[in-house]
Amino acid sequence: MELYQTILERLENVLKDHSERREYAYNPSMAWPETERFELVMGRDCAFELGGQGKGAANYTCVTTEEDHWKESGTVVIGKDLQEIREDTSYARLVVLNADPALFGDTSSRKGSEQAFRTLQKLDFVKYHIFAKGYMIRTSTENFREQVRVHKDALKNGISFEKLGNTFLNHYLEIEGIRAATVIFLTDPSVDYEALLADARKVHEITMTLSRILEGIPTDCSMCSLKPICDEVEGMRELHFGKEGMG
């Protein structure tokens, strides 16, 4: 179930290109507090915006089932941390989840493929249930960006990406079958945010291809509108033809 392998390879290259990154091991006792429901941060209370208008932004959640990769849970920061930022800044938040393959069922059967699609959607939707205090996230499934307003009080009270990372990790790691999770925050202006945004779009397309296969589409690859995705994503063809029982 390595549908996102090319995306993860590109992400590994981004990490390699930014060796000055900061890394923090998962520490649940250092999580930033949450509120019960979505909290508005008004413009007058906002210290700065991340990923706002005219700035780079991207957001995606990717899954691997390889035991040896992405096996430590933690937070990575590439660029300035929240306490160092003074103005509106480009921003991406990327998540990699290491999942037990059993979470996706047997993807060579229709039932298993359905389970895989529902699981991937569920993992992506976790972000809609995290309300970090003073950190108003506006995310869009249509443009794959994430925009954040940071409250002045949150800054005064010591908010940081490490603490936020632990908050996100608490949510991901409580899901049965998630063996490890990595949250990556990027604010470095040298990062190619357009490329990350293209990958965020690709992650979405891969998941939706799974859904379209389940809806029942022709099995002639040369006539299929999903061919560009299947050409790039190893495992997609097996998934389709496995489901159809075509070997």
Ligand code: SF4
């Ligand atoms: S395997 Fe072929 S027919 Fe199936 S979705 Fe991919 S391109 Fe289309």
